[in-house]
Structure formats: C-alpha cells, structure tokens
Amino acid sequence: MNTATEQSPILFDDFLGLEGEDFRQTRLIVFAGISGSGKSTALKFLCDHHPAFSGKPQRWIWTMEKTWDAARIRCNRLVVVDEVSHPRQLPAVARLLKQNQTVAVASHLKPAWFWPFRLAGRYRHFLTDHDCAKIARHLTRHGISHTAAAVEEFCRRHGASYVDLDCILERHPGESLDRALHLSLKLDRLTIERSKQWIPVMPVIGDTRKPFERAPTAGRPRWASCGG
Numbered sequence: 001m002n003t004a005t006e007q008s009p010i011l012f013d014d015f016l017g018l019e020g021e022d023f024r025q026t027r028l029i030v031f032a033g034i035s036g037s038g039k040s041t042a043l044k045f046l047c048d049h050h051p052a053f054s055g056k057p058q059r060w061i062w063t064m065e066k067t068w069d070a071a072r073i074r075c076n077r078l079v080v081v082d083e084v085s086h087p088r089q090l091p092a093v094a095r096l097l098k099q100n101q102t103v104a105v106a107s108h109l110k111p112a113w114f115w116p117f118r119l120a121g122r123y124r125h126f127l128t129d130h131d132c133a134k135i136a137r138h139l140t141r142h143g144i145s146h147t148a149a150a151v152e153e154f155c156r157r158h159g160a161s162y163v164d165l166d167c168i169l170e171r172h173p174g175e176s177l178d179r180a181l182h183l184s185l186k187l188d189r190l191t192i193e194r195s196k197q198w199i200p201v202m203p204v205i206g207d208t209r210k211p212f213e214r215a216p217t218a219g220r221p222r223w224a225s226c227g228g
Contacts, residue, residue, distance in 0.1 A: 009206030011141065012045055013038075015134040016126050023052040027097060027121030029104040030114055033128030036163025039106035042128065043080045044203040046104055053078040053102070062200045063089060070095040081105045082200075087113055094120075129159040138162060139177055144169065146177035154181055 015038075016031075023029065029046070031039040046053050047060070056077035061068055065085050070092040073079060079096050081089075083106035090113065096103045097120045107114070111125055132155040139146045154177065158164040171188055172180035 009204050010041065012041060012049075012205045013134050013137060014045070015131045016042060016128070018042060018045055018050060018126075021050075021124070023050065023102065023124070025122050026052075026102055026124055028093075028114070028117050028123045029102065030107050030111075030123075030125045031105070031128050032107045032109070032111065032125065033130075034108075034159045034161050036161040037129035037159060038134075038162065039128050040082055040201075041203045041205065042126070043082060043104055043106055044205055047078065047080060048205060059100075060202075064200075068092055070099070074099040076100045077102065079103045083107060084109060090114075093117070129161060131160050135160050135162075135165060138165065144177060150176075150178040150181055157185075 023046075031042050033039055043060075047058055048054055057075065058078045058080070059073055059076045060080045060082065061073070062082055063084065065083075067089055073096060077100075079100045079102070081093060081096070081103065084090070084093065085108045087109065093103060093105060094117070097117065114123065114125065117123055132151050135155060136146065136148070136151050139151070154165065154168075168180050168184045168188075169175075169177070172183045175183065
C-alpha cells in the first residue's frame with residue numbers, strides 16, 4: 001500500500017452488509033457516494049477484514065484525482081483505487097482488471113460509466129450515501145439525542161455523510177441533532193472545497209468484535225467546511 005497518514009482505530013458500521021458478501025468470483029467492486037459517506041472505510045474493511053482479501057497480496061492506489069500508471073501493478077488479489085472522479089481514469093481501471101484478480105474502487109461517477117466493465121466478469125456496485133439508519137446509529141453511539149424527522153431532514157439536505165454531520169455537530173456542540181441542524185440552517189453555510197495540499201488519511205478499523213468510541217470518517221480530496 002502507498003504511504004499515507006494514519007489515524008486512530010475507528011468503529012466500522014457494516015451498513016452495506018459486506019461481511020456476508022461472497023466476493024471470491026467478483027472482478028470489480030465499486031463504492032459510490034458523496035465525500036465522507038464511508039467509501040474509503042469500506043475499502044479498508046475489504047483489505048483487512050474480509051476473508052476473500054485479508055492477508056492476500058494487495059495494492060492501494062491514492063489517485064489524488066489524477067491518472068496513474070497501472071502497467072506495473074500486477075498479480076494482486078485485490079487492488080484498491082481511491083478514488084475515481086473522472087472518466088479519463090477508467091482506462092487505468094480496465095488495465096488493472098486485466099492484470100489483477102479483483103479491483104475495488106471508490107467512485108464519484110454515475111453507475112453507467114462502469115457498465116462496460118461487466119464484460120470482464122462479476123461486478124458489484126454499492127451506494128454509501130443513501131442509508132439514514134447509519135446516521136441514527138452514529139448519533140446513538142455518541143449519546144446525541146435526535147428525532148427520526150431530524151435524521152431524515154439531514155440526509156435529505158446533505159446525504160448520509162459522516163463528515164457533514166460531524167461538521168454541524170462541532171459547530172453547535174452540546175445540542176441535539178434537531179437543534180444543531182436548525183442552528184446550522186439558520187447561521188451556517190456548508191460548502192465543499194478542493195484542497196491543494198490534501199494528505200491522504202488511511203482508515204484504521206479496530207477489532208470488529210470490539211467497538212471503538214470514535215466517529216467513522218473517510219479519506220477524501222475535498223474538505224467540508226462550515227462557515228458562520
């Protein structure tokens with residue numbers, strides 16, 4: 001794997017049911033969703049904890065939103081591409097599929113861009129930003145009161161993003177989600193900005209049998225910022 005800044009172990013919420021998936025014959029796995037919704041963490045779970053890939057030859061590619069040389073990346077059980085944000089990166093993904101057993105991608109592209117890859121073999125596509133229940137579980141783990149209506153409103157406005165949620169809660173600490181969301185809508189402006197000096201953060205998943213009291217996050221080349 002490429003070198004990247006590491007963080008403390010995080011609690012992994014397997015809201016996609018990855019642990020029960022059989023990926024032995026799968027060629028391409030795509031995790032699609034907004035920034036901060038758990039794509040990188042899902043990729044790290046596959047690498048470190050899924051029986052199909054854990055302990056087997058792997059390679060992690062941080063694309064930094066650019067194309068990369070796939071020629072020498074060969075004979076791996078799993079190659080992770082974090083992340084694909086432009087169609088011009090897809091030819092390199094195709095080459096990786098020819099030279100490696102399975103490729104897993106974090107993507108910001110529409111699913112239609114990956115349909116031709118079905119010709120290469122079994123293909124799985126997961127959405128990481130549609131599950132409001134994971135947001136409710138995140139709040140419950142951290143003792144933050146909330147109503148179902150507030151969770152639904154947050155997801156409608158921001159998608160199921162841990163980063164956007166944490167940004168709102170940090171701006172209004174000690175408040176329920178209902179109150180924090182109300183204040184954020186009234187006083188703040190949540191924006192997404194590209195970072196010129198982004199340092200990749202490698203997710204570290206703790207023992208899946210023992211929870212860690214830390215919020216799930218995902219490495220990404222954009223930063224969510226709240227402004228008053």
